[in-house]
Amino acid sequence: MIKHNTVINVRKLAALDIVFHGTKFILIEFALAVFLCGAVSLLIFHGVNHSPFMVILGSFLLWVSLNYVPLLLYAISIVKHKSAQREVAYELEHKDRYAGKYTLQSIILLLMPLAMLLLAVYQELQKRSHQ
Amino acid sequence: MAKDVDQRPIDTSHNPYSDDNAPNVAQLSTGQAIRELPGQYFKVLTRPSVTRFAKEKGKASWGIVWVQLVSLAIIDAILQIVGFQILPPNTSSIAGINGISPSMLQSITIITVVLLQLVLTPVSFLAAGGILYLIARAFGGRGTYLEQIYTTLLFGVPLVILSFLLQLIQATSSWLPYLPHLYNLVLFVVSLMAVHQLSRGKALAVLLIPIGILLLLVLVGTITLTIIVQH
Numbered sequence: 001m002i003k004h005n006t007v008i009n010v011r012k013l014a015a016l017d018i019v020f021h022g023t024k025f026i027l028i029e030f031a032l033a034v035f036l037c038g039a040v041s042l043l044i045f046h047g048v049n050h051s052p053f054m055v056i057l058g059s060f061l062l063w064v065s066l067n068y069v070p071l072l073l074y075a076i077s078i079v080k081h082k083s084a085q086r087e088v089a090y091e092l093e094h095k096d097r098y099a100g101k102y103t104l105q106s107i108i109l110l111l112m113p114l115a116m117l118l119l120a121v122y123q124e125l126q127k128r129s130h131q
Numbered sequence: 132m133a134k135d136v137d138q139r140p141i142d143t144s145h146n147p148y149s150d151d152n153a154p155n156v157a158q159l160s161t162g163q164a165i166r167e168l169p170g171q172y173f174k175v176l177t178r179p180s181v182t183r184f185a186k187e188k189g190k191a192s193w194g195i196v197w198v199q200l201v202s203l204a205i206i207d208a209i210l211q212i213v214g215f216q217i218l219p220p221n222t223s224s225i226a227g228i229n230g231i232s233p234s235m236l237q238s239i240t241i242i243t244v245v246l247l248q249l250v251l252t253p254v255s256f257l258a259a260g261g262i263l264y265l266i267a268r269a270f271g272g273r274g275t276y277l278e279q280i281y282t283t284l285l286f287g288v289p290l291v292i293l294s295f296l297l298q299l300i301q302a303t304s305s306w307l308p309y310l311p312h313l314y315n316l317v318l319f320v321v322s323l324m325a326v327h328q329l330s331r332g333k334a335l336a337v338l339l340i341p342i343g344i345l346l347l348l349v350l351v352g353t354i355t356l357t358i359i360v361q362h
Contacts, residue, residue, distance in 0.1 A: 021330055029332040033339075040343045049353040056309070057346050064339065100180045106331060107320045111313065 008105045010120040012091060014074035016102060018084040019092065027079065030072035037065035063113040070120030161194040168199070175285045179318050184282050184325030188274065191281035197253075199284045203291060204252035208245045210295040215241050217299060256280070256287070263323075266337045272327025282322040290315045 017026045044058035078084050091098040109116040159167065171187060222236040231239075260280045264272075267279070290311040297308040316338060323334040 017332075021332070026332075033332075033335075037339065037343070040346060044346050044350060047350045047353065049349060054346065054349060057342055061339065061343065061346070064335075100182070103181055103324070103331065104179060104317075104321060107335070108317050110335065111316050111320070 007119065008102050008109070010070050010109075010116060010123055011074045011078070012088050013102060013106050014071045015078050015084045015087040016091060016098075017071075018075060018078060019088060023079050023084075026075055027072075030068050030075050033068035034065050034072050037061045037068070041065060059113075064110060066114055067110045067112075067116035070117055074120075159190060159192075159195075161192070161198060164190065164192065164195040165198060168195075171285055172289045175318065176289060179286070179321050181321060181325045184285075184322045187285060188278040188282050188326050191275075191278045193277060196277065196281055196284060199288050200253035200256060203256075203284075203288050204249045206292055207252055207295055208248045210292070210299070211245055211248050212241065214295075214299055215244075218301065220244070256284075262341060263337055266340055267323055267327045267329065267334075270327075270329060270333045270337060272323070272329055272337075274326035274328070278326045279323070282326055283319060286315060286318040286322070290318075 014026070014030075017029075021029075038061075041058045041062035044054055044061075047054070078087065085092070091102075106116075109119060167190075171190075175183060175187065219237055220240045222233060222240055257280065260283060261276065264276045264279050267274070294308045294311040297311070298304050300307060320331070320334045320338055323329055323337055324331060327334070329337070
């Protein structure tokens with residue numbers, strides 16, 4: 001039986017993105033988000049200007065970069081196993097129910113400090129404890 | 132076995148969650164539009180979605196945009212004055228210069244800040260919106276500047292006012308006023324997806340690219356200044 005969780009599943013989010021936007025596009029998007037945002041934020045923290053404005057914006061880019069890490073890792077794993085369609089078959093069948101939920105929650109989780117990263121770790125631990 | 136998604140022709144510019152067939156709403160009179168605003172603010176803040184913004188963008192008009200911008204500027208200015216009543220601006224370091232008394236200097240500071248608030252609120256909103264609009268267009272955005280500004284105001288106005296109100300609480304004024312801005316960013320990405328029919332990744336890029344460029348410009352500027360000063 002399918003369990004209807006309130007919070008989205010990070011792995012399924014990566015799979016949905018691959019199904020809707022294509023493997024190459026999503027891998028490039030996730031990699032750019034991780035490495036480009038991470039590089040800019042690290043440059044800021046190693047720079048000479050440590051004003052609150054710079055620190056806040058630098059931190060913002062850093063946590064966006066860290067939030068994309070689990071998505072990138074999941075995307076690589078899904079592409080390797082070619083399992084995108086299979087993993088989200090139920091969500092694709094019930095697009096009306098999941099579309100809005102996944103869109104809004106994914107944006108909130110990506111922009112909130114470390115939210116996506118922590119959720120992914122939690123869901124991974126949950127999954128392993130049930131195995 | 133599931134079909135390999137690599138083989139599927141996919142239009143990456145299309146947002147699968149957007150509602151291209153969102154009903155076009157008949158243009159409302161400005162008075163009617165003003166009366167509907169509180170309800171729209173509430174809906175957008177409490178139940179945001181791409182479909183919601185797609186519906187709201189049909190109501191965009193310059194009349195209601197200017198009403199909101201001017202109202203926001205006036206409310207911000209009033210709240211700024213209230214803020215100065217709670218914590219007066221510190222002018223002690225420059226008081227006494229050219230024979231200006233501290234109280235006179237304080238009044239001049241308050242009037243200048245309030246006037247700047249009145250002018251800069253709409254100007255900064257429209258200018259920042261213009262830059263983001265150009266980036267969205269570069270990513271294949273299909274919406275208009277008016278639609279983007281209008282949908283941004285639907286959450287921008289209440290959240291900016293909330294942020295100003297939170298600024299008045301002295302104990303938490305260093306961090307609490309930033310929280311509405313975080314939610315602002317989330318709603319901005321959703322509104323970009325609806326107005327320009329962009330994917331989540333592209334909408335996020337529209338938001339992150341100017342932040343990255345701004346940071347790099349400040350960094351380069353600081354390094355250049357440091358080198359100039361050292362020489």
